[in-house]
Amino acid sequence: MLAWYTAVVYAVAGAGVLADAGWWPTAALVAASSGLVLKAVWFDPWLTVGVLLDVGVITAVACSWPASVY
Structure with a gap:
């Protein structure tokens, strides 16, 4: 169940980047x-x-990297 939750939340995060x-x-x-x-x-x-x-994802978000996405 935790694996499905993680995959769904990653997909939601990716959709948020695209949107x-x-x-x-x-x-x-x-x-x-x-x-x-x-x-x-x-x-x-x-x-x-x-x-x-x-x-790497946690580090990238903590460092606001890449700036072009924000």
């Missing part, structure tokens, strides 16, 4: 955070790339 909505960073943070929780609970070495991508 130039102001709320997409919040959705991206929620999706990345739930993705990290998911990977922490059911960790497998194959998920390391997913962890790096989630951390």
